[in-house]
Every structure is written in structure tokens, then in C-alpha cells.
Amino acid sequence: MxxxxxxxxxxxxxxxxxxxxxxxxxxxxxxxxxxxxxxxxxxxxxxxxxxxxxxxxxxxxxxxxxxxxxxxxxxxxxxxxxxxxxxxxxxxxxxxxxxxxxxxxxxxxxxxxxxxxxxxxxxxxxxxxxxxxxxxxxxxxxxxxxxxxxxxxxxxxxxxxxxxxxxxxxxxxxxxxxxxxxxxxxxxxxGRGEGHGADAVHAPPPPGLRPAHGTWVDPGLLRHVAATVRQALDRHEGDVLCFLPGTGEIARTAGLLDGVDAEVLQLHGRAAAAVQEAVLRGGEGRRRVVLATSVAESSLTVPGVRVVVDSGLTREPRVDHARGLGSLATVPVSAAAAVQRLGRAGREARGTVYRCWSAGDDVRRQPFPSPEIRIADLASFALRAACWGDPSAAGLALPDAPPPGAMAAARSVLTAIGAVDEEGRATERGIRMSRMGVHPRLARALIDAAPEAGADRAAEVVALIGEEPPREYGDDLVEAWRRARRGGDAYAARWRAETRRLTAALPGPGGGTAPRGPSGGRGDDAVAGLVTALAFPERVARARGEGAFLMVSGTGAEVAAGSGLRGARWLAIAVADRPAASASARVRLAAVVDEGTASTAAAHLGRAGEEVRWEDGDVVAREVRRLGAVELSARALKDPDPGAVRAALLAGLRTEGPGLLRWPAEARGLRERLAFLHRELGAPWPDVSDEGLLGRVDDWLEPELSRARRRADLERVPVLEALRRLLPWAGGEAARLDELAPERIEVPSGSRIRVEYGGERPVLAVKLQEMFGLRETPEVAGVPVQVHLLSPARRPVAVTADLASFWAEGYHSVRAELRGRYPKHPWPKDPSAAEPTRHTKARQAARGASGDS
Known part of the structure; x- marks a missing residue:
């Protein structure tokens, strides 16, 4: 009725x-x-x-x-x-x-x-x-x-x-x-109706909580959410629906609600069907607290709910397309989803929603959830589009176009497993895969493993990977498989149903079904490894330390402490994620494999050949067999290709810089002079910075670089001679080097003093008495040098780029301070008119000189 x-x-x-x-x-x-x-x-x-x-x-x-x-x-x-x-x-x-x-x-x-x-x-x-x-x-x-x-x-x-x-x-x-x-x-x-409506109350957590990142949520927020639930039970009638980002937070919050006068239920996508039905049927007199993920946001009426407690968080997928790894990110719930959550409180009567954030945070929320097409793995979508006859999806009326990078990554996967051809069109094999109702990777594993493992066992492993088992099943896929076979829990029931569906969906060679029983004499361990490796060949990984592995994709992976997988030589990784700011992925579910299975599954990533590269500070030349980033074997090359050696040496120079060469004082001095001229005058004087030298290697390091075979050869390069090749000889400007940037300048005393060009401006460090009588500051290339005036003990007493001003103003304080300390040296009242000297007054007198002291 x-x-x-x-x-x-x-x-x-x-x-x-x-x-x-x-x-x-x-x-x-x-x-x-x-x-x-x-x-x-x-x-x-x-x-x-x-x-x-x-x-x-x-x-x-x-x-x-x-x-x-x-x-x-x-x-x-x-x-x-x-x-x-x-x-x-x-x-x-x-x-x-x-x-x-x-x-x-x-x-x-x-x-x-x-x-x-x-x-x-x-x-x-x-x-x-x-x-x-x-x-x-x-x-x-x-x-x-x-x-x-x-x-x-x-x-x-x-x-x-x-x-x-x-x-x-x-x-x-x-x-x-x-x-x-x-x-x-x-x-x-x-539709103008608004149900019964709900009142929104902001209940911000205490200050000092750290924002969520990855799948980590500050425990302080969960304590606040649990306290808010308790408060809601005290202040209101009816059941409480509490939104949390994930199953882990649901379990922890359930623990924090121990002892409340209500039945605490956990509602999420993996909850047993009986639990889901019990929640949706309503209580039988006793109050309930339903802890739920976003699955309860829409299209559901949870009977009896009058209050919603909203943590303000949700989970979104993230995909690292370069590594083929997925992860979840905890993000603030959008404004639209917050409205949806609020609506759960007003389905049967007017209700209340407690929002566990401040009113000011409302304006900072995104208006709508992130479109999944922008953040998800697009392999399944790309295969559907190809089967629909539009491989690029350009002709589809989509709210948002798929990101080009994600589509390129998806097509690469589909091409590798034979689902699409080089033009992106679906193959017959790809059409079969698209109709199996699983990710194309899993469809590939099911199709290719069934002839060797039997349809039943191949389907069981694919169902186990596709319907990821609960964390309590552990990270060993074979053990999880055995537990699912034994289990009477909700997951095992779903897994068995999915296995039956996949087995029925798997056609045999003649259009019938594939062999159902064990095939090829493989044990369960070998079957689990084969299926996983076929599904995720880029995640085949070899051990490189206790609990540490390297995937053939080049990404590191780590197995949890205490795991039985830590001692394995090779793994096929079914489920992994890479936490935020972590260089390595965490292995969630994997099977042990041997090198043969790994090499077969990831054959498209195998290669062999000569490798000559700069490694650990020198040239390494080897003949290597690789499976992606994993080195399988190597032996030294006695006579590597000279061009490859040169390229490796050049890579070393770019990695470690020109300091890899040995720079004697004369070469360093020439480089500093050239750098000064390039800075002050520009072309044709060369850029001799690290970048400038590395950019013109052919102009100054040949033929030495082509003759070199190892680092030691670079250290023997005559750098001064090589550097002089960069001088602007063609236009004749090189002949003016000593004029424009002389190594030494003759000062009034007759001494030839070295000019230092290593700083921002040239420096002339000279004894003060040797500069007497000089009114104009010396210049190089039109730039006044910075004169460092030294005491008789050759310690700096003044720095100036304007000698005339120093003689008139600064000298007198220096004279007053030092004439008593160095009485044997001349300290005339008018240094600009005095005779310069390198000697004491006695030696100066002996040479027939006199001075007013």
C-alpha cells in the first residue's frame, strides 16, 4: 500500500x-x-x-x-x-x-x-x-x-x-x-522546500592544533569532536551523526566515546552490509551515535538523527603520475558538502549541526568539491573514452577537461598493457578489459595470469587487490588471501562475490571460460606474485637493505617494522602510498616474487647495454642489465666509447664545478682579472663564472677533455694555458690585458705591488709610506682601485678609494696613533708632498733623503 x-x-x-x-x-x-x-x-x-x-x-x-x-x-x-x-x-x-x-x-x-x-x-x-x-x-x-x-x-x-x-x-x-x-x-x-531545516552552530577546536596533512589528523581535533558529540547528546534529543574524514579517525573517535549512553556505530564504504542496513533501519529505542565518512553526505536518510557533528574534513585522492602511486589527502570539506552534511540533521525534524571550525573559516572553504577528473588516476576513464571512439576525450561534453599530463600517463599505461594501439584507439583486448568492471591494470593481470594460474585463483587475487582487504589482514598478500578464504567477516563475503563475478567475466580462448582450477603447477605464493606483478609491473621492487626496497619505477619503498616481508629479495607491490614530504612509499600490501617473475612482468622496462657515467666522483664504465631503475648485473668495461667518457667527464664538471680541475695561483689570478674585465667592460672579455666556463667547455678545455679518461686526468689539465684560449685574440683586445687589468701596479716608492681582483673591486694592499706624494688614486680599466694602506708591520690601518681625501682628512689620526709605535719610519705632516719610501728614516737618510718628522 x-x-x-x-x-x-x-x-x-x-x-x-x-x-x-x-x-x-x-x-x-x-x-x-x-x-x-x-x-x-x-x-x-x-x-x-x-x-x-x-x-x-x-x-x-x-x-x-x-x-x-x-x-x-x-x-x-x-x-x-x-x-x-x-x-x-x-x-x-x-x-x-x-x-x-x-x-x-x-x-x-x-x-x-x-x-x-x-x-x-x-x-x-x-x-x-x-x-x-x-x-x-x-x-x-x-x-x-x-x-x-x-x-x-x-x-x-x-x-x-x-x-x-x-x-x-x-x-x-x-x-x-x-x-x-x-x-x-x-x-x-x-525545489523550494528545505526539509525541516537545521541550525548551524560553530564549535571551533582549541587553538594550537596542527593542520591535517596526508592522512594525519591532529589527535586534539578528534578529542574535540568526541567532546562535541558528548555535548550534543547532553543538550539535544535524538541520534547524532558525526562526519569524520576516514575509517582510522572513526575508529579512534569511537574509542574516545567509550562509556557514552548511546550505541556507537561506524558507517563507511567498507562497513558490512548488515551494519549499513542496521544504521539505515534506525534504532530500537536506544540512542545512537553514527560515526561516518562522506558516504553519509547524500542520498541517505539515517532515521532518528537530529544532530550532526561535522569535523570539517574529508579525504580526496591524489595521484603521483610519474611514480604510479596514489595517496589520500585530508582537506577541508567544501562549502557545498558542508551544506549537504547540515541537511542530514533536518531530514525528519528540525535539527542542529555543530561545525567544528570557526565562523571565519567558512569564507576560506572551496565552494565545491574538487572534480575527480582533475586529481584521479585516469586510466579507466581513458580506456572508456577510447572504447567510446574518442581517445582524446576532446569530443565529450565534460564539465572539466582531463588534464593533459594525467591523460598522457593513462595512455602510457594502456599502451603498455595492450589496451590501446599507438594512436590511442581501443584494441579488442582493451574492449574486453573495459567490460570487466575493474581497473585496466587488474583486467590485464586477470587475462594474462588465468592461463597459468587458473581462472579461479587469478580472480581471487585480483578481487583481493581490487577490494583492498582491511588493514588487520596484514601486508602479506598471500596471508591476506588465506585469511579471506577462511574468513566469515563482511570483507570475505564481498571478496567471494567479487571473485565469482570476475571468474564469470573472464572469457576463455574460444569464447568460453578460462581453465578454472590450478594451472601450470604454481603454488599460491607464485600465483599471488605473478598476478600482482602483471597488474603493477612498475612496482616490482628489489631489496636494498633491511625493510627497504627500490621499485623498478625508481621510487623507494619501505616495509613496516615487524612485517614478514622485510626479508624478501623481491616484492610485487599491490598497494602502496607515499606520505607527504616522504621520499619513499609505504608498502601496504605485497607478495614475494622471484627475479624471473619480476623480469617477465616488467619485461618492457628491461634493457641491457653499456653505461658510462659520472658516479661517486669519477667515471664509471660498465656493461649493465637493468629492470627499470633496478640493476640486475654489471661488469666493468675495459675500453669504453671515448664520446661516452667525454660526456661523463662533462657531467662531472657540471656536477662538481670547475673546481674539479687543479687551479694554480697563476690560473686563479688570470680568472679573477678576466672576471673583472667582463664585469666592467663586458664583451669581448669572456664570462669566466662557473656557468660561463661550463657553457664554453669546447672553447677552452679541448683537446684535454677528449684525451681524459678519469678524474685524475682532469686534475693534470694545464688550466692556465687552457684559460688563455678564452682571451679575445681575434679582435686584438687580448693584447691589452696587462694594460686594462695589470697583475701589478708600480707605486711612488718604485715597488710593483700585486693587484687582487677577487673582490667586488680591485684591491691594492701597500705600505702607507710607499704612497707618499701620490694625490690621485690608481685606476684599472677606468675603475679606482681600493687602496688598503698598511702599517710598517703590514697590518691594515686604512682603506680608501680617494687618496687625496685620505691625505687631507684621515691621515692625521693615523699618524697620531702610529708615529709613536713606529718611530723609525717617516710620518710627515704633509704626506701628499713627502717623498715615498720603502725604508726606515735611517736607511732613507743614508740614501741621501730627508723628511720632516
Missing amino acids: IRTDALDRLPVRDALPELFTALDGRGTAVLSAPPGTGKTTLVPLALAGLIGGRPAARVLVAEPRRMAVRAAARRMAWLLGEEVGGAVGYTVRGERRASPATRVEVVTTGVLLQRLQRDPELPGIDVVLLDECHERHLDADTAMAFLLDVRATLRPDLRLIAASATGDTGTWARLLTSLEDGADPAPVVV
Whole structure:
């Protein structure tokens, strides 16, 4: 019996006439309605003619998550007074509850994509409703693009609705616009109801907490969230729904809530189906605290909830395309997602949401979640696009174009596993892979391992990798496999169902099924290693220390302390992540392999040949066999290619700089003089900085560099002679070197004093008495030298670039201070007119000189 009262209370009912008018006129529409107003449940029933008197139609509702699929189908069946599988059914990967009588079928967007690729016309389907478009999941964006293509080319009668709980309707309206010239954007139908509403209360944590990074969250925030939950239980009636970023935070917060007068439940994508159903059924008299990830943000009504506690955090995927590693990043929840979370509190009555951040933080939040297409691994998307006939995805109506770098990385993977050809077009093998419902890497492993391992065992390992086991299963894939086989837990049940699905999806050579039982005499350890290595050949890794490994991709990897994998020689790594600011990846799940299996799986990365390079401060020449970055064997080369040796020496010079050569004083002096002239006069005087010298190696180090074979040969290069090759001989300017930048300057005493060119300006360090009588400061290349005037003991007593000013002003204080200390030396009152000398007064007198002392 239809529950009319419940249907009548759903506010979106008032928007149905406008929605039907839009669909009848344009065939497409955007439906925007706040959480809790019935867009996910009432609208599909009305579209199918199950309520409201519309003509009968078959409606497909696509949801981003399996939990939401089951929940939406159960809710609609309940509203009709039926069981799931009748007028309302659902399909998720590996599970289907539908019948010929089903008029509304709820599916995941992944299932929708599989159907579109098997038969793009979607025969028998009249309306497709893509729910929660605002979440920007990649599968949903892709399904939208494919559906628009189908409407434009095959099924103009197919009606399409993009449903969203946020106000970002413009993007979807533009995408749904007809291809007819001058057509306006698709109609936007707005549901005005707001459910029962909720009051937002900011409950910021105490100061001093560190921001989240990677998957790390400050324990202080979790303590604050737990305290806020306790406060909510004390102040309000009803159940509490608490949003946390991940399963680890859920488990830790559950521990902090020990002793509360309520049942504490943990809701996330990996929770057992029985737990999910218990949460969605509601409590039986006792209050509940539901700790949930973002899976509870949308399309779910958790009965009894009156209060939401929002940690303000969520998890987003990150991909290191260069290393082929994924990770999760903890980020502030977007403003749109915060609205979604708030809506959970007002589904059944007016509620309250406690936001664990300050009001000032609201304005700093991103308006919408990051589109998954910008941050995710795109291999599956790229294969779907190739199978759709658009390898570049340039012709697809996507809200955001895929990043070129991520698409290039995806195509590289697909080419390596034979899923696409050199032009990016899907091969027959690639089409088979795309229909298996797993990542192309796993499809490759399943197809290629089944003949050797048997379909059953290959499928079991692929299911284990694809349905990543709980952390408590450990990091040894073989042990996790055995535990899943024994286990009676929720994960084991899902794993067995996925294994059955994969086995059925695996065609044999003649179109039947592949051999099911053990094949090729391989044990479970060998099968686990083979399948993993085939799926992730770049992650095959060899030990390079206790617990440390090097992947053939060049990335380091570390196994946790206490792991049984630490002693392995080779690993095939199934699951790994690289924490923020870490040079090495953490191994989460791996299998032991031998070198033969590693080399076979990663054969496209194998190479052998001569290697001549600069390493550890000298030239190393070897014949090497490599598997990617991993060196398998090497032997010294007796007669390496001279060109390769020269290149290695040049690399050494660039790494260690010209200081690799031996620079005698004369060469250093010439380099400093040339640097001075280049700085003051420019061309044609050469740049002799490290960069300048390395940029002109051919001009000054030949033929010495070509004759050298090792570092010691470089140290014997006559650097002074080599450096003189850079002088501007062609134009004749080289002849003016001693004129423009002389090594020595003759001072009034007759001494020839060396000029130091190593500083910002030339320096002339000379005894003060030797400069008597000189009024003008000496110059080089038109630049006054900096005169360092020395005492008779050759200690600096004054520095000047203006001798005339020094004689007039500074000299008298120096004379007063030093004449008593050095009475044997002349200290005339007027040094500018005195006779210069290198000697004491006595020796000066003996030479027939006199001075006024």
C-alpha cells in the first residue's frame, strides 16, 4: 500500500509539474533541491508513473555509491509498500535485485557506464536521472558525457535529468543544452522546500592544533569532536551523526566515546552490509551515535538523527603520475558538502549541526568539491573514452577537461598493457578489459595470469587487490588471501562475490571460460606474485637493505617494522602510498616474487647495454642489465666509447664545478682579472663564472677533455694555458690585458705591488709610506682601485678609494696613533708632498733623503 502521507510530506512534490513540462518540451532538465526534500525518491516514482498518474515509464537512477543505491531503492520500495525487486530494484557490482516488473532501477554510475558501453542505446529505458551531480565523481561526469552523446546521435527520445542538492546549476544546464543552434540552456527546476531545516552552530577546536596533512589528523581535533558529540547528546534529543574524514579517525573517535549512553556505530564504504542496513533501519529505542565518512553526505536518510557533528574534513585522492602511486589527502570539506552534511540533521525534524571550525573559516572553504577528473588516476576513464571512439576525450561534453599530463600517463599505461594501439584507439583486448568492471591494470593481470594460474585463483587475487582487504589482514598478500578464504567477516563475503563475478567475466580462448582450477603447477605464493606483478609491473621492487626496497619505477619503498616481508629479495607491490614530504612509499600490501617473475612482468622496462657515467666522483664504465631503475648485473668495461667518457667527464664538471680541475695561483689570478674585465667592460672579455666556463667547455678545455679518461686526468689539465684560449685574440683586445687589468701596479716608492681582483673591486694592499706624494688614486680599466694602506708591520690601518681625501682628512689620526709605535719610519705632516719610501728614516737618510718628522 502506497504511503501517501509520507509522499505528501516531501517538498519536492511541488516542483513536479515544472519538471514534467521541462522534460516534455526539451527532453532534459536540471533539478536542484535541498537535501531531504525527496528528489532522490519521490521524483523517480513520479517519472515512472508509479505515483501521480503519469504514463508508465522505465527510469534509471544513477547514484555515486553502492550504499546510496541500496538505501534509495529500499526507501522507494517502502514508500510504495513493497519489497525491493518489484517495481523498484537496484544493481551494484556483483549484486542485482530487479525483475521484469521493475520500473525504477537504481544503479551505481559504474554500472551505468558498463551498460552504456555494452549497448549505448539503453533499450527499454525512458528516463535517466543522474543524482548528486555536484559531487563531481569521475564516473558520473563520464556517464553524463556518454548520455549526451547518445541523445545527440542514437536516442533523441531519451530523457535526461541532472539532479543536484547545491546551487551550481549553470554548468549542468549548459551541458544539457540541445545541439540546435541558438538553443537556450536546459531548464533548471528548483525545489523550494528545505526539509525541516537545521541550525548551524560553530564549535571551533582549541587553538594550537596542527593542520591535517596526508592522512594525519591532529589527535586534539578528534578529542574535540568526541567532546562535541558528548555535548550534543547532553543538550539535544535524538541520534547524532558525526562526519569524520576516514575509517582510522572513526575508529579512534569511537574509542574516545567509550562509556557514552548511546550505541556507537561506524558507517563507511567498507562497513558490512548488515551494519549499513542496521544504521539505515534506525534504532530500537536506544540512542545512537553514527560515526561516518562522506558516504553519509547524500542520498541517505539515517532515521532518528537530529544532530550532526561535522569535523570539517574529508579525504580526496591524489595521484603521483610519474611514480604510479596514489595517496589520500585530508582537506577541508567544501562549502557545498558542508551544506549537504547540515541537511542530514533536518531530514525528519528540525535539527542542529555543530561545525567544528570557526565562523571565519567558512569564507576560506572551496565552494565545491574538487572534480575527480582533475586529481584521479585516469586510466579507466581513458580506456572508456577510447572504447567510446574518442581517445582524446576532446569530443565529450565534460564539465572539466582531463588534464593533459594525467591523460598522457593513462595512455602510457594502456599502451603498455595492450589496451590501446599507438594512436590511442581501443584494441579488442582493451574492449574486453573495459567490460570487466575493474581497473585496466587488474583486467590485464586477470587475462594474462588465468592461463597459468587458473581462472579461479587469478580472480581471487585480483578481487583481493581490487577490494583492498582491511588493514588487520596484514601486508602479506598471500596471508591476506588465506585469511579471506577462511574468513566469515563482511570483507570475505564481498571478496567471494567479487571473485565469482570476475571468474564469470573472464572469457576463455574460444569464447568460453578460462581453465578454472590450478594451472601450470604454481603454488599460491607464485600465483599471488605473478598476478600482482602483471597488474603493477612498475612496482616490482628489489631489496636494498633491511625493510627497504627500490621499485623498478625508481621510487623507494619501505616495509613496516615487524612485517614478514622485510626479508624478501623481491616484492610485487599491490598497494602502496607515499606520505607527504616522504621520499619513499609505504608498502601496504605485497607478495614475494622471484627475479624471473619480476623480469617477465616488467619485461618492457628491461634493457641491457653499456653505461658510462659520472658516479661517486669519477667515471664509471660498465656493461649493465637493468629492470627499470633496478640493476640486475654489471661488469666493468675495459675500453669504453671515448664520446661516452667525454660526456661523463662533462657531467662531472657540471656536477662538481670547475673546481674539479687543479687551479694554480697563476690560473686563479688570470680568472679573477678576466672576471673583472667582463664585469666592467663586458664583451669581448669572456664570462669566466662557473656557468660561463661550463657553457664554453669546447672553447677552452679541448683537446684535454677528449684525451681524459678519469678524474685524475682532469686534475693534470694545464688550466692556465687552457684559460688563455678564452682571451679575445681575434679582435686584438687580448693584447691589452696587462694594460686594462695589470697583475701589478708600480707605486711612488718604485715597488710593483700585486693587484687582487677577487673582490667586488680591485684591491691594492701597500705600505702607507710607499704612497707618499701620490694625490690621485690608481685606476684599472677606468675603475679606482681600493687602496688598503698598511702599517710598517703590514697590518691594515686604512682603506680608501680617494687618496687625496685620505691625505687631507684621515691621515692625521693615523699618524697620531702610529708615529709613536713606529718611530723609525717617516710620518710627515704633509704626506701628499713627502717623498715615498720603502725604508726606515735611517736607511732613507743614508740614501741621501730627508723628511720632516
